Amino acid sequence: MxxxxxxxxxxxxxxxxxxxxxxxxxxxxxxxxxxxxxxxxxxxxxxxxxxxYRKCTVCNMLTEYDVCSYCADTTRDESQLCIVQSTQDVYLLENMHEYRGYYFVLEHLLSPLDGMGLEEIHFGALQQLVASRTIDELILALNPSTEGESTMNFLADQLAASVGSITRLSTGIPFGGDIEYTSSMTLVNAFKRRYHV
Ligand SMILES: [Zn+2]
The missing domain is CATH 1.10.8.420 (RecR Domain 1)
Incomplete structure:
Protein backbone atom coordinates (compact mmCIF):
# COMPACT_ATOMS: atom_id res chain seq x y z
CA MET A 1 0.00 0.00 0.00
CA TYR A 53 27.09 17.81 13.76
CA ARG A 54 30.45 16.28 14.51
CA LYS A 55 32.50 15.16 17.49
CA CYS A 56 34.16 17.78 19.71
CA THR A 57 37.90 17.41 19.18
CA VAL A 58 38.46 17.56 22.96
CA CYS A 59 35.63 15.60 24.61
CA ASN A 60 33.89 13.70 21.72
CA MET A 61 30.53 15.26 22.46
CA LEU A 62 28.39 15.84 19.36
CA THR A 63 28.46 19.52 18.51
CA GLU A 64 28.09 22.00 15.65
CA TYR A 65 31.60 23.29 16.31
CA ASP A 66 35.12 21.82 16.30
CA VAL A 67 35.28 22.42 20.05
CA CYS A 68 31.97 22.14 21.93
CA SER A 69 30.52 24.98 24.01
CA TYR A 70 31.43 23.22 27.29
CA CYS A 71 35.08 22.64 26.39
CA ALA A 72 35.28 26.20 25.03
CA ASP A 73 33.85 27.66 28.26
CA THR A 74 36.87 28.82 30.25
CA THR A 75 34.74 29.73 33.29
CA ARG A 76 34.14 26.05 34.07
CA ASP A 77 36.02 24.25 36.84
CA GLU A 78 39.11 22.57 35.40
CA SER A 79 39.64 20.52 38.54
CA GLN A 80 36.67 18.29 37.74
CA LEU A 81 36.24 15.92 34.80
CA CYS A 82 33.09 13.85 34.38
CA ILE A 83 33.21 10.70 32.24
CA VAL A 84 29.96 9.83 30.49
CA GLN A 85 28.94 7.41 27.76
CA SER A 86 27.01 9.68 25.43
CA THR A 87 26.20 13.25 24.43
CA GLN A 88 22.69 12.79 25.88
CA ASP A 89 24.27 12.10 29.27
CA VAL A 90 26.04 15.48 29.10
CA TYR A 91 22.69 17.21 28.50
CA LEU A 92 21.10 15.28 31.39
CA LEU A 93 23.87 16.22 33.81
CA GLU A 94 23.84 19.84 32.62
CA ASN A 95 20.10 20.02 33.29
CA MET A 96 20.82 19.32 36.98
CA HIS A 97 22.65 22.65 37.31
CA GLU A 98 24.85 20.91 39.90
CA TYR A 99 28.06 20.45 37.98
CA ARG A 100 30.42 23.06 36.52
CA GLY A 101 33.37 20.92 35.51
CA TYR A 102 34.28 19.47 32.12
CA TYR A 103 33.17 16.29 30.37
CA PHE A 104 34.61 13.42 28.37
CA VAL A 105 32.32 11.25 26.23
CA LEU A 106 33.47 7.62 25.83
CA GLU A 107 30.84 6.83 23.14
CA HIS A 108 31.06 3.14 24.08
CA LEU A 109 31.62 0.92 27.11
CA LEU A 110 34.30 -1.76 27.27
CA SER A 111 32.93 -5.01 25.93
CA PRO A 112 35.67 -7.14 24.35
CA LEU A 113 33.21 -9.73 23.01
CA ASP A 114 31.44 -7.00 21.02
CA GLY A 115 34.74 -5.58 19.77
CA MET A 116 34.60 -2.59 22.16
CA GLY A 117 38.15 -2.01 23.36
CA LEU A 118 40.41 0.86 24.35
CA GLU A 119 40.23 2.53 20.95
CA GLU A 120 36.43 2.50 20.94
CA ILE A 121 36.26 4.26 24.33
CA HIS A 122 38.93 6.80 23.23
CA PHE A 123 41.18 5.82 26.12
CA GLY A 124 44.32 7.34 24.55
CA ALA A 125 42.63 10.75 24.19
CA LEU A 126 41.29 10.51 27.74
CA GLN A 127 44.77 9.72 29.10
CA GLN A 128 46.19 12.74 27.25
CA LEU A 129 43.42 15.01 28.52
CA VAL A 130 43.94 13.85 32.11
CA ALA A 131 47.71 14.30 31.81
CA SER A 132 47.30 17.85 30.49
CA ARG A 133 45.22 19.03 33.47
CA THR A 134 45.34 19.07 37.23
CA ILE A 135 42.21 17.09 38.06
CA ASP A 136 41.07 16.90 41.69
CA GLU A 137 38.02 14.79 40.99
CA LEU A 138 37.38 12.37 38.15
CA ILE A 139 33.67 11.49 38.16
CA LEU A 140 32.67 8.17 36.59
CA ALA A 141 29.04 8.76 35.57
CA LEU A 142 28.47 5.55 33.60
CA ASN A 143 25.48 3.24 33.67
CA PRO A 144 25.86 0.59 36.38
CA SER A 145 25.42 -2.22 33.84
CA THR A 146 27.93 -5.07 33.55
CA GLU A 147 29.85 -3.20 30.82
CA GLY A 148 29.55 0.08 32.73
CA GLU A 149 30.97 -1.51 35.88
CA SER A 150 33.92 -3.07 34.07
CA THR A 151 34.63 0.20 32.27
CA MET A 152 34.52 2.15 35.55
CA ASN A 153 36.81 -0.40 37.23
CA PHE A 154 39.26 -0.20 34.34
CA LEU A 155 39.30 3.61 34.29
CA ALA A 156 39.64 3.81 38.08
CA ASP A 157 42.63 1.42 37.97
CA GLN A 158 44.35 3.17 35.08
CA LEU A 159 43.78 6.79 36.08
CA ALA A 160 43.97 6.67 39.89
CA ALA A 161 47.59 7.80 39.95
CA SER A 162 46.95 10.75 37.62
CA VAL A 163 44.04 12.42 39.45
CA GLY A 164 43.34 13.58 43.01
CA SER A 165 40.34 11.35 43.56
CA ILE A 166 37.86 9.23 41.66
CA THR A 167 34.13 9.20 42.41
CA ARG A 168 31.11 7.46 40.96
CA LEU A 169 27.41 8.12 41.20
CA SER A 170 25.53 6.62 44.13
CA THR A 171 23.80 3.32 43.41
CA GLY A 172 20.39 4.95 43.81
CA ILE A 173 20.36 4.06 40.14
CA PRO A 174 19.44 0.35 40.12
CA PHE A 175 21.95 -2.19 38.83
CA GLY A 176 21.35 -2.64 35.11
CA GLY A 177 19.47 0.65 35.12
CA ASP A 178 20.14 3.34 32.60
CA ILE A 179 21.07 6.89 33.57
CA GLU A 180 19.06 8.08 30.59
CA TYR A 181 15.85 6.63 31.98
CA THR A 182 16.13 7.71 35.60
CA SER A 183 14.11 10.74 36.56
CA SER A 184 16.13 13.92 36.82
CA MET A 185 15.62 14.05 40.61
CA THR A 186 17.08 10.56 41.00
CA LEU A 187 20.03 11.58 38.88
CA VAL A 188 20.58 14.76 40.90
CA ASN A 189 20.55 12.70 44.11
CA ALA A 190 22.85 10.06 42.64
CA PHE A 191 25.19 12.83 41.56
CA LYS A 192 25.09 14.65 44.89
CA ARG A 193 25.66 11.43 46.82
CA ARG A 194 28.54 10.31 44.61
CA TYR A 195 31.22 8.42 46.51
CA HIS A 196 34.94 7.77 46.32
CA VAL A 197 36.16 4.56 44.73
ZN1 LIG B 1 33.94 19.21 24.12
Missing part, protein backbone atom coordinates in the same frame (compact mmCIF):
# COMPACT_ATOMS: atom_id res chain seq x y z
CA UNK A 2 2.95 2.32 0.59
CA UNK A 3 4.88 2.42 -2.67
CA UNK A 4 7.02 4.96 -4.50
CA UNK A 5 8.32 7.93 -2.54
CA UNK A 6 5.90 7.29 0.31
CA UNK A 7 7.18 3.73 0.66
CA UNK A 8 10.79 4.97 0.72
CA UNK A 9 9.86 7.57 3.34
CA UNK A 10 8.22 4.87 5.51
CA UNK A 11 11.33 2.70 5.20
CA UNK A 12 13.63 5.57 6.25
CA UNK A 13 11.45 6.59 9.20
CA UNK A 14 11.23 2.98 10.35
CA UNK A 15 15.02 2.97 10.89
CA UNK A 16 14.66 5.55 13.67
CA UNK A 17 14.84 4.14 17.22
CA UNK A 18 11.45 3.40 18.73
CA UNK A 19 9.58 3.76 15.43
CA UNK A 20 7.67 0.69 14.23
CA UNK A 21 6.03 0.18 10.84
CA UNK A 22 2.63 1.56 11.92
CA UNK A 23 4.11 4.74 13.42
CA UNK A 24 6.38 5.19 10.38
CA UNK A 25 3.34 4.97 8.09
CA UNK A 26 1.41 7.44 10.22
CA UNK A 27 4.33 9.92 10.26
CA UNK A 28 4.88 9.55 6.51
CA UNK A 29 1.19 10.21 5.79
CA UNK A 30 1.34 13.23 8.09
CA UNK A 31 4.41 14.57 6.28
CA UNK A 32 2.91 14.29 2.78
CA UNK A 33 -0.65 15.29 3.63
CA UNK A 34 -0.06 17.94 6.30
CA UNK A 35 1.43 21.43 6.26
CA UNK A 36 3.85 21.50 3.32
CA UNK A 37 6.00 24.28 4.78
CA UNK A 38 6.47 22.28 8.00
CA UNK A 39 7.62 19.24 5.99
CA UNK A 40 10.09 21.36 4.01
CA UNK A 41 11.41 23.01 7.20
CA UNK A 42 11.83 19.57 8.79
CA UNK A 43 13.73 18.34 5.72
CA UNK A 44 16.03 21.34 5.76
CA UNK A 45 16.83 21.15 9.49
CA UNK A 46 17.46 17.38 9.14
CA UNK A 47 19.93 18.07 6.34
CA UNK A 48 21.63 20.90 8.21
CA UNK A 49 21.92 18.94 11.47
CA UNK A 50 23.25 15.83 9.72
CA UNK A 51 25.83 17.88 7.81
CA UNK A 52 27.00 20.04 10.69
Missing amino acids: FSGLLGTLVEQLRKLPGIGTKTAQRLAMHIVSGDKQYALDLASVLKEAAEN
